[in-house]
Amino acid sequence: xxxxxxxxxxxxxxxxxxxxxxxxxxxxxxxxxxxxxxxxxxxxxxxxxxxxxxxxxxxxxxxxxxxxxxxxxxxxxxxxxxxxxxxxxxxxxxxxxxxxxxxxxxxxxxxxxxxxxxxxxxxxxxxxxxxxxxxxxxxxxxxxxxxxxxxxxxxxxxxxxxxxxxxxxxxxxxxxxxxxxxxxxxxxxxxxxxxxxxxxxxxxxxxxxxxxxxxxxxxxxxxxxxxxxxxxxxxxxxxxxxxxxxxxxxxxxxxxxxxx
Amino acid sequence: xxxxxxxxxxxxxxxxxxxxxxxxxxxxxxxxxxxxxxxxxxxxxxxxxxxxxxxxxxxxxxxxxxxxxxxxxxxxxxxxxxxxxxxxxxxxxxxxxxxxxxxxxxxxxxxxxxxxxxxxxxxxxxxxxxxxxxxxxxxxxxxxxxxxxxxxxxxxxxxxxxxxxxxxxxxxxxxxxxxxxxxxxxxxxxxxxxxxxxxxxxxxxxxxxxxxxxxxxxxxxxxxxxxxxxxxxxxxxxxxxxxxxxxxxxxxxxxxxxxxxxxxxxxxxxxxxxxxxxxxxxxxxxxxxxxxxxxxxxxxxxxxxxxxxxxxxxxxxxxxxxxxxxxxxxxxxxxxxxxxxxxxxxxxxxxxxxxxxxxxxxxxxxxxxxxxxxxxxxxxxxxxxxxxxxxxxxxxxxxxxxxxxxxxxxxxxxxxx
Amino acid sequence: xxxxxxxxxxxxxxxxxxxxxxxxxxxxxxxxxxxxxxxxxxxxxxxxxxxxxxxxxxxxxxxxxxxxxxxxxxxxxxxxxxxxxxxxxxxxxxxxxxxxxxxxxxxxxxxxxxxxxxxxxxxxxxxxxxxxxxxxxxxxxxxxxxxxxxxxxxxxxxxxxxxxxxxxxxxxxxxxxxxxxxxxxxxxxxxxxxxxxxxxxxxxxxxxxxxxxxxxxxxxxxxxxxxxxxxxxxx
Numbered sequence: 071x072x073x074x075x076x077x078x079x080x081x082x083x084x085x086x087x088x089x090x091x092x093x094x095x096x097x098x099x100x101x102x103x104x105x106x107x108x109x110x111x112x113x114x115x116x117x118x119x120x121x122x123x124x125x126x127x128x129x130x131x132x133x134x135x136x137x138x139x140x141x142x143x144x145x146x147x148x149x150x151x152x153x154x155x156x157x158x159x160x161x162x163x164x165x166x167x168x169x170x171x172x173x174x175x176x177x178x179x180x181x182x183x184x185x186x187x188x189x190x191x192x193x194x195x196x197x198x199x200x201x202x203x204x205x206x207x208x209x210x211x212x213x214x215x216x217x218x219x220x221x222x223x224x225x226x227x228x229x230x231x232x233x234x235x236x237x238x239x240x241x242x243x244x245x246x247x248x249x250x251x252x253x254x255x256x257x258x259x260x261x262x263x264x265x266x267x268x269x270x271x272x273x274x275x276x277x278x279x280x281x282x283x284x285x286x287x288x289x290x291x292x293x294x295x296x297x298x299x300x301x302x303x304x305x306x307x308x309x310x311x312x313x314x315x316x317x318x319x320x321x322x323x324x325x326x327x328x329x330x
Numbered sequence: 331x332x333x334x335x336x337x338x339x340x341x342x343x344x345x346x347x348x349x350x351x352x353x354x355x356x357x358x359x360x361x362x363x364x365x366x367x368x369x370x371x372x373x374x375x376x377x378x379x380x381x382x383x384x385x386x387x388x389x390x391x392x393x394x395x396x397x398x399x400x401x402x403x404x405x406x407x408x409x410x411x412x413x414x415x416x417x418x419x420x421x422x423x424x425x426x427x428x429x430x431x432x433x434x435x436x437x438x439x440x441x442x443x444x445x446x447x448x449x450x451x452x453x454x455x456x457x458x459x460x461x462x463x464x465x466x467x468x469x470x471x472x473x474x475x476x477x478x479x480x481x482x483x484x485x486x487x488x489x490x491x492x493x494x495x496x497x498x499x500x501x502x503x504x505x506x507x508x509x510x511x512x513x514x515x516x517x518x519x520x521x522x523x524x525x526x527x528x529x530x531x532x533x534x535x536x537x538x539x540x541x542x543x544x545x546x547x548x549x550x551x552x553x554x555x556x557x558x559x560x561x562x563x564x565x566x567x568x569x570x571x572x573x574x575x576x577x578x579x580x581x582x583x584x585x586x587x588x589x590x591x592x593x594x595x596x597x598x599x600x601x602x603x604x605x606x607x608x609x610x611x612x613x614x615x616x617x618x619x620x621x622x623x624x625x626x627x628x629x630x631x632x633x634x635x636x637x638x639x640x641x642x643x644x645x646x647x648x649x650x651x652x653x654x655x656x657x658x659x660x661x662x663x664x665x666x667x668x669x670x671x672x673x674x675x676x677x678x679x680x681x682x683x684x685x686x687x688x689x690x691x692x693x694x695x696x697x698x699x700x701x702x703x704x705x706x707x708x709x710x711x712x713x714x715x716x717x718x719x720x721x722x723x724x725x726x727x728x729x730x731x732x733x734x735x736x737x738x739x740x741x742x743x744x745x746x747x
Numbered sequence: 748x749x750x751x752x753x754x755x756x757x758x759x760x761x762x763x764x765x766x767x768x769x770x771x772x773x774x775x776x777x778x779x780x781x782x783x784x785x786x787x788x789x790x791x792x793x794x795x796x797x798x799x800x801x802x803x804x805x806x807x808x809x810x811x812x813x814x815x816x817x818x819x820x821x822x823x824x825x826x827x828x829x830x831x832x833x834x835x836x837x838x839x840x841x842x843x844x845x846x847x848x849x850x851x852x853x854x855x856x857x858x859x860x861x862x863x864x865x866x867x868x869x870x871x872x873x874x875x876x877x878x879x880x881x882x883x884x885x886x887x888x889x890x891x892x893x894x895x896x897x898x899x900x901x902x903x904x905x906x907x908x909x910x911x912x913x914x915x916x917x918x919x920x921x922x923x924x925x926x927x928x929x930x931x932x933x934x935x936x937x938x939x940x941x942x943x944x945x946x947x948x949x950x951x952x953x954x955x956x957x958x959x960x961x962x963x964x965x966x967x968x969x970x971x972x973x974x975x976x977x978x979x980x981x982x
């Protein structure tokens with residue numbers, strides 16, 4: 071697996087897109103810091119961007135890599151290597167190189183602006199952690215979609231649709247259902263519905279850091295336990311791990327029956 | 331003539347008594363071993379010096395204008411008895427330099443470290459009061475100065491706890507530079523007027539950091555209120571001047587930096603409201619000027635919960651609040667003008683520092699959250715941003731006259747720290 | 748020795764292999780022929796484990812290979828489309844494949860043979876189709892394995908490279924290797940193949956030597972013999 075991982079990363083690190091992605095984050099970091107001139111505020115703005123953008127980039131990258139490296143994959147499949155090793159290796163390769171781009175792209179400008187001397191370092195670490203989780207989750211989801219769709223156009227279509235659904239439509243349905251059933255106690259439902267969407271889950275982790283003052287304004291024992299204690303953060307991180315593990319398991323299942 | 335003679339007599343007696351003033355020393359090895367004995371001996375104008383040591387006393391009471399000074403902070407242990415430590419009804423007295431601890435709790439009696447009633451011209455300062463029910467109860471007192479006292483309680487529930495400073499029907503009091511924590515209310519004021527509260531720190535009290543009821547013409551400034559159960563409440567009072575106070579980290583369901591209920595003609599200037607669930611909860615308040623205040627990262631910077639008229643908000647900073655403004659009834663005749671809003675995305679082509687398009691502080695999402703509080707978990711979602719944006723472009727639910735027509739491009743007096 | 752028993756494979760509703768039985772003994776060149784879509788590539792990929800059969804058994808040297816992967820170390824495979832990761836250089840690709848297969852290799856000789864030395868440092872994405880196919884051949888022949896599977900090996904090759912390829916195949920045969928080839932170039936089959944395996948409707952329609960095929964179809968030209976086989980299907 072390490073060999074495949076190594077070659078995937080080497081391959082990706084040479085691809086133009088990795089640099090585009092890296093340059094994008096570098097630029098984003100610098101522009102935000104330049105406009106805000108305050109690390110704390112830049113981190114806050116970034117958090118809003120990260121939870122929408124990393125899933126999109128992870129999805130597109132995952133699908134693109136899968137389809138573009140089809141022949142390479144076939145070459146590997148003819149070698150004495152286990153199937154799951156090949157795909158998990160490639161998966162880790164993409165996720166890690168995306169995370170690396172994120173870390174360096176945002177890290178460099180923030181370090182230049184004095185991150186280590188600032189109190190924002192904790193928020194920044196959370197930001198990178200959430201970004202990394204989203205990379206791993208959405209590349210896994212993208213692989214799932216690509217494995218199930220031979221047709222490249224269709225695969226891309228589904229991947230973008232999935233992102234759109236999880237980033238926007240899901241919350242819309244969520245909000246409307248909350249408003250429709252607002253005579254019922256909904257706090258458990260709303261927390262549960264949050265868990266079912268990795269973007270919402272990451273958003274909650276960030277809310278816990280930034281908007282705890284607002285979240286505690288809601289009257290509900292479940293909310294209070296969730297947001298008022300460490301329970302919320304621990305549970306969210308745990309469910310995020312599930313969100314990585316379950317798509318990976320499905321990739322493995324799918325691989326056992328897949329023809330190339 | 332008779333009246334001036336009377337005055338003369340009073341002044342004469344005062345001088346005479348001062349001339350005759352003597353000093354009584356109290357210590358374990360002294361002739362006088364208890365403070366209570368000393369107060370019984372002391373005459374008008376006498377000074378009692380209490381040496382360092384442990385004194386197990388309560389119900390130290392006097393009617394004379396005497397001065398009790400603790401040297402090197404002697405400790406008075408009230409041993410949780412059902413009696414106040416000092417119970418005073420006197421004019422022209424002073425007490426300073428004591429450590430007082432274990433003041434008894436009672437559900438029926440008002441027990442305090444200092445119980446002062448019907449007194450005037452007095453000073454109580456530099457005392458530390460630990461584990462107490464009430465620290466100061468002041469009834470019908472005038473011209474008193476309470477400063478540099480430190481009050482620590484360990485209140486758990488409201489019913490079995492008392493207030494740090496409890497003022498009832500007082501006038502012209504000054505409460506300064508005190509630290510109060512772990513009490514029910516840090517400072518409680520009822521039917522008291524013309525008083526000043528300044529430079530106090532009221533922290534982690536289970537109910538309010540400061541609580542005003544029916545108390546007019548008061549001023550409080552340069553105080554810090556932090557982590558109190560419900561923040562600061564100012565209720566049913568007129569002509570209150572609040573400035574340079576800091577209200578922060580008041581978190582909870584019914585928690586706010588400042589609650590204003592039925593407040594008329596107040597000035598709220600130069601205060602900082604930071605990371606409170608609600609910055610200011612405004613309920614039925616009229617003719618208040620809000621100026622130069624900083625609202626930073628609150629859940630709701632301003633929440634209106636009743637009819638409010640003729641309030642003016644100008645030159646305030648609203649920065650990174652989850653919601654800048656929320657209301658559940660009609661907002662009439664209130665003016666928002668020339669404030670800085672961090673959410674403002676307009677432009678300033680003529681470079682006069684004022685944005686060329688108005689800012690609407692009420693978001694559609696705050697409307698949704700008012701109706702269905704659970705939707706709060708969708709805060710900062712892309713979907714919410716989209717609906718807020720569409721509402722901003724063409725307002726349907728939010729009132730189109732509620733806006734700041736002169737939003738500032740830069741914050742006013744940025745905080746230096 | 749390859750033994751294939753009752754191999755079934757469907758892609759959706761389309762049956763590609765329908766109870767195929769085939770035994771190939773060690774040593775010799777076997778041309779797998781058949782009309783388009785007759786299941787040639789599916790058969791090869793099943794042997795390689797890239798396609799998972801619905802039913803049936805595949806044995807290499809009496810050992811089942813289904814759901815295994817180690818056995819691929821003893822197979823050299825030339826895929827139909829020579830497409831490689833565009834960002835790697837030829838040298839890196841060869842190094843990588845060597846790295847993935849822990850067994851001795853003689854790539855230097857093959858690089859010389861196909862004249863690839865000037866391209867070693869070039870990115871694969873910048874190579875022409877023919878050059879890529881040469882790289883593909885190097886990767887296939889550089890290992891010493893008992894079974895060699897070539898899927899359309901001649902695609903894009905110039906005549907000189909083609910001669911080298913034929914020589915290579917013959918050399919391997921002389922070493923007693925088993926070589927499976929699919930191709931549409933009948934002259935190549937005529938020239939080198941010891942046996943022909945003809946697939947039709949997911950089954951083996953004919954298996955035997957070129958001469959036997961010509962005899963059976965009463966044609967003296969292989970192309971016509973094959974055409975004859977196919978036309979019988981439509982008849």
